[in-house]
Amino acid sequence: MNDFQTSAQPQPAAAHPAYGNPSPAQQNAGPVQNPLVADTADIQHMPRVTPSALQARGLELYYGKGGASTHALRGVDFAVGQHGPEAVAVMGPSGSGKSSLLHVLAGILTPNNGSVMWRDEDIAMMKDGARTRLRRSDFGFVFQSGQLLPELSAAENVMIPMLLAKTPRAQAQRRAQGMLHALGLGGMFDKRPGQLSGGQAQRVAIARALVTGPGLVFADEPTGALDQATGASVLQLLTHQTLSRGASLVVVTHDPAVARACTRTVRLEDGIIVSDARHDQQPVGAAR
Amino acid sequence: MIAVKLWGRFLRSTGLRATDVLAIVAFAFATAAALLVGGGILAFWNRTLADPSDYVSNNTAVLSLVAGALLLPAIWTLSQSAVRLAITRRDARLAALRLVGATRGQVAGMTVLDTLLQTVSGVVLGIGLYYALVPAVSLLPFGGAAFAGQELLLPIGYVGLVVAAVLSIALVSAISSLVAVSLSPLGVAQRTKGAKPNLIRIALLVVVAGVWIAVTQFAGLVPANFMTEQGWMIFMLVMMTMMGVAIAVIGPLVVWFIAFLFAAGARSAQTLIAARTILDDPRSSFNTVGPLALGVMAGGLASLASMFNGVEDGDQMLTDLTIGAMLTVAIAGVLGAVFAGVSQSARILDRGDAFRSQHLMGMETGVLVSSTMRGAVIPVATLIGTSVAGTLLLMLPFMGFLAGNATPVLVWLGIVVAAVALIMLATWISTLLLPRVTRVA
Ligand SMILES: Nc1ncnc2c1ncn2[C@@H]1O[C@H](COP(=O)(O)OP(=O)(O)OP(=O)(O)O)[C@@H](O)[C@H]1O
Ligand SMILES: [Mg+2]
Numbered sequence: 001m002n003d004f005q006t007s008a009q010p011q012p013a014a015a016h017p018a019y020g021n022p023s024p025a026q027q028n029a030g031p032v033q034n035p036l037v038a039d040t041a042d043i044q045h046m047p048r049v050t051p052s053a054l055q056a057r058g059l060e061l062y063y064g065k066g067g068a069s070t071h072a073l074r075g076v077d078f079a080v081g082q083h084g085p086e087a088v089a090v091m092g093p094s095g096s097g098k099s100s101l102l103h104v105l106a107g108i109l110t111p112n113n114g115s116v117m118w119r120d121e122d123i124a125m126m127k128d129g130a131r132t133r134l135r136r137s138d139f140g141f142v143f144q145s146g147q148l149l150p151e152l153s154a155a156e157n158v159m160i161p162m163l164l165a166k167t168p169r170a171q172a173q174r175r176a177q178g179m180l181h182a183l184g185l186g187g188m189f190d191k192r193p194g195q196l197s198g199g200q201a202q203r204v205a206i207a208r209a210l211v212t213g214p215g216l217v218f219a220d221e222p223t224g225a226l227d228q229a230t231g232a233s234v235l236q237l238l239t240h241q242t243l244s245r246g247a248s249l250v251v252v253t254h255d256p257a258v259a260r261a262c263t264r265t266v267r268l269e270d271g272i273i274v275s276d277a278r279h280d281q282q283p284v285g286a287a288r
Numbered sequence: 289m290i291a292v293k294l295w296g297r298f299l300r301s302t303g304l305r306a307t308d309v310l311a312i313v314a315f316a317f318a319t320a321a322a323l324l325v326g327g328g329i330l331a332f333w334n335r336t337l338a339d340p341s342d343y344v345s346n347n348t349a350v351l352s353l354v355a356g357a358l359l360l361p362a363i364w365t366l367s368q369s370a371v372r373l374a375i376t377r378r379d380a381r382l383a384a385l386r387l388v389g390a391t392r393g394q395v396a397g398m399t400v401l402d403t404l405l406q407t408v409s410g411v412v413l414g415i416g417l418y419y420a421l422v423p424a425v426s427l428l429p430f431g432g433a434a435f436a437g438q439e440l441l442l443p444i445g446y447v448g449l450v451v452a453a454v455l456s457i458a459l460v461s462a463i464s465s466l467v468a469v470s471l472s473p474l475g476v477a478q479r480t481k482g483a484k485p486n487l488i489r490i491a492l493l494v495v496v497a498g499v500w501i502a503v504t505q506f507a508g509l510v511p512a513n514f515m516t517e518q519g520w521m522i523f524m525l526v527m528m529t530m531m532g533v534a535i536a537v538i539g540p541l542v543v544w545f546i547a548f549l550f551a552a553g554a555r556s557a558q559t560l561i562a563a564r565t566i567l568d569d570p571r572s573s574f575n576t577v578g579p580l581a582l583g584v585m586a587g588g589l590a591s592l593a594s595m596f597n598g599v600e601d602g603d604q605m606l607t608d609l610t611i612g613a614m615l616t617v618a619i620a621g622v623l624g625a626v627f628a629g630v631s632q633s634a635r636i637l638d639r640g641d642a643f644r645s646q647h648l649m650g651m652e653t654g655v656l657v658s659s660t661m662r663g664a665v666i667p668v669a670t671l672i673g674t675s676v677a678g679t680l681l682l683m684l685p686f687m688g689f690l691a692g693n694a695t696p697v698l699v700w701l702g703i704v705v706a707a708v709a710l711i712m713l714a715t716w717i718s719t720l721l722l723p724r725v726t727r728v729a
Contacts, residue, residue: 108648108728129652136650147645151564163557164651208649 052119052138052215052248053081054105060113061100061271072100073111074271080105081216081248087239087281089259090252092268098252099220101268105250106139106218107131119215136161140209140247142219142238147205148193154180154204155189161212179207183237199230206238210245217242219251223258235261239281306637306721307373308406310630314370315410315454317626320417321363321619322450323442324425325356327418328615330446331439351609355616358586362579362623367454369575369627370410371403371461373634400462407458411451428611539578539671544570546670558655562662565635573667576628576711581675583620584704587613588679591696592686610696614703621707628664629714633721636660640725647726656726657719664715668708676704 061073078101080088090098103109105116107123108131116123118138123131141147148157158176163169177189183203193201202222209217222238223231239261242249251258259265260282267275332349422440442450544567551563566573590613636643643656683697 103728106648132647132650132652134650135648139650141645141649143645143648146641147649149561149564149642149646150639151568152561156560156564160557160560160646161650163555163560164655169555 053079054216054248055079055082055117056105056114057117058114059101059104059111059116061097061104061109061111063100072097072271073104076101076114076268076271076273078105078266078273080250085243085246085248086264087243087249087251087262089262089265090250090268091254091256091259091265094254096268097271098268100271102218102220102250102252106141107135136164137212138215140212140214140217140242142202142205142209142217142222144221144224145198145201148201148208150193153190153192154185154196154207157193157204158207158211161208165212175211176207179211180204183207183241197230198226199234202226202234203237206234206241210241210247213245213247215247217247217249219249221252221254223253223255228257231255232257307634310633311370311373311406312410312413314366314373314626314630315407315458316413316417317623318363318367318370319411319414319450319454320421321359321366321623322454323415323418323447324421324440324619325359325363326446326450327422327440327442328352328425329356330442334439351612354586355612358579358582358616359619359623362575362620362627365575365579366623366627366630367457368461369630369634370406371458373630400459403458403462404455407455411454414454415447415451425615428615429607539581540570540574542674543574543667543671547573547666550666557651558659558662561659562666565659565663566666572631573663574671576624576631576664577667577671580617580620580624580707580711581671583613583617584672584675584707585679587617587700587703588676588697589613589682591700592679592683614699617700617703617707621703621710624707625710625714628711629718632660632664632715632718636718636721636725643722644726644728648728653722653726656722660719660722661712661715664712668711672704672708676701 056076056078059073059076059078060071063070063072076097080086090101092098100109104111104124107116107118107126110131111124114124118134123134126134135141148154149160152160155173155176158179159169159172162172162175167175180186180189180203183206185200185203185207188196188200188204191200193204196204205222209219217238219238223235226234235258238251239249249262251262253259260279263281264276264278266273329349329352332352336349419441426440547563547566547570550559551567554560554563590609646656647653
């Protein structure tokens with residue numbers, strides 16, 4: 001098996017400019033500053049995956065049935081990655097449907113109506129098992145907290161998605177360590193989540209999300225449990241590492257600073273997208 | 289009395305939670321086992337007291353104490369896990385109560401009431417279970433004659449004593465854990481780590497050995513000729529005590545070491561997670577199989593002993609010995625299965641959020657199921673496998689004799705297989721909780 005191409009569905013080479021050679025579309029997307037690109041580019045174990053686009057149309061989602069049901073998404077159209085890797089912040093008041101949207105886009109929840117096209121397939125129409133495998137092979141996830149198994153070491157947590165994909169252990173271990181190294185956790189391979197600080201744990205989570213070379217990374221309040229400075233550096237890593245690997249990022253957040261660190265901000269209110277704007281990516285923490 | 293009102297309202301709003309059921313089941317089996325073992329010991333001693341000169345029934349009575357000592361750790365572990373379940377898994381609701389302004393005293397009062405309710409429910413069920421089991425157990429022929437049902441029934445006073453003991457264990461644990469745990473509004477953080485070493489178990493076995501020696505001394509039964517049944521029994525007891533001490537001390541270490549090897553060599557996520565989970569708490573794994581492993585060895589030796597049948601007066605005793613040992617293995621198996629089911633279910637509920645995240649990130653629920661099953665198979669296969677293999681090895685020199693009368697050994701093996709199957713079944717039942725904790729919406 002190819003060490004670097006871990007995508008479940010190999011795409012035609014032409015559609016996949018290798019990392020380090022941003023497509024013209026990406027260059028047009030805005031002045032993306034990636035000061036670390038040069039050093040991470042030669043990290044040997046880094047998987048490279050080409051940008052992929054996800055396109056959702058007419059999403060409707062209800063929780064519950066009958067009179068007591070909640071209409072969480074009311075006809076959402078949303079696309080990400082059409083023009084190369086981008087980082088989209090999803091903002092909006094509490095209860096506006098941000099997490100619901102993320103879950104539907106990622107194939108965690110099936111919408112009551114609408115389609116989610118990803119690599120020529122409608123995720124909304126897929127069976128449970130296929131969606132679960134797709135989440136593992138094509139997407140990465142970063143949650144607020146609690147996504148690491150407490151009994152496993154940092155490196156083992158990062159190895160899990162590769163072991164699930166039947167990657168030989170030695171290879172999985174090598175890649176996990178390389179990824180942790182790239183995220184500044186070189187000395188932390190054997191530490192367990194309980195022995196890590198909140199920021200370190202989130203960096204392990206980022207390593208786990210990126211190690212399989214996902215086409216798209218979903219993050220739900222990834223810095224919600226961190227203090228501001230730590231949150232800023234974690235976010236910096238998340239956006240930079242994701243974009244520089246050619247993947248796009250969808251991040252749900254309440255924090256305007258997080259949104260500024262992205263290349264685009266989508267606002268949700270009452271299950272409807274009320275605004276969608278591309279903007280320059282500001283270095284995290286610059287506002288302070 | 290505000291605590292009582294609050295508690296009543298809470299009970300109505302939350303209903304019976306899965307952990308309540310688990311705690312009640314654990315209390316019920318611990319109580320039933322305690323009553324059954326107590327009843328058995330009492331019955332043997334009553335027979336002995338009726339005819340003090342009958343050394344067969346004398347020895348059987350002593351052996352019943354040994355069996356009791358073998359089972360006591362299992363009963364103790366089970367009731368401890370029940371108490372822990374009854375207390376720990378109420379963090380969320382207790383913390384919520386503190387947040388809305390309930391006083392520390394009210395929260396403590398509710399905890400005690402809750403624990404009491406679960407213990408009492410469990411104990412009542414356990415007493416029912418005990419009375420239901422006595423007719424079955426009394427079918428076993430001991431001392432040449434099956435016990436009359438009444439013989440095995442503990443007098444009401446003793447039942448009350450056992451019930452009081454279980455209740456006070458629960459209450460003392462509940463109260464002491466409330467003292468140890470700070471009931472802050474941010475949650476009841478319960479640490480279950482740092483379990484004591486097996487000193488209690490070792491002490492118990494030493495005490496039993498001491499009691500046996502004392503009893504035989506006072507009864508003037510010290511054997512004149514060593515290779516009589518007396519000598520055989522001393523040999524057995526010493527062997528069993530030594531094995532017991534050895535297993536209690538090195539058992540968790542062995543479990544740890546095996547799990548370490550599995551973790552190092554794991555090629556699948558299932559095995560890696562299973563092994564790491566055992567490494568995280570080898571004592572819990574050991575508690576599932578330790579008493580059974582001991583019982584398996586004792587049972588094996590007893591079935592070996594029965595090949596000496598043919599010695600005039602010893603026949604009956606050896607038969608009793610065999611039946612008693614089988615019964616001990618069976619009870620240890622049932623207790624181990626209940627403990628496995630209860631502790632695995634508690635773990636799944638405890639780890640619910642982490643498992644759910646794993647599922648969201650693309651881990652099939654089936655992977656979590658098979659990793660839970662492997663977590664049970666690894667210690668069972670290694671410890672029980674070693675006990676069986678070791679005992680069979682001891683039997684090897686006597687294979688010639690055994691060929692003539694293999695039934696006891698076969699029965700023994702059959703019971704061991706059944707006990708292991710029961711543990712796996714209980715573990716599998718606990719995995720039925722997994723789809724529930726990983727469900728998204
Ligand atoms: N599992 C569920 N069952 C029933 N209703 C739900 C469920 N999850 C969310 N909802 C409802 O759907 C709506 C949208 O919820 P969602 O979690 O997507 O909001 P959100 O924007 O992520 O909010 P927050 O910022 O607080 O996380 C809310 O009204 C919420 O109450
Ligand atoms: Mg949310």
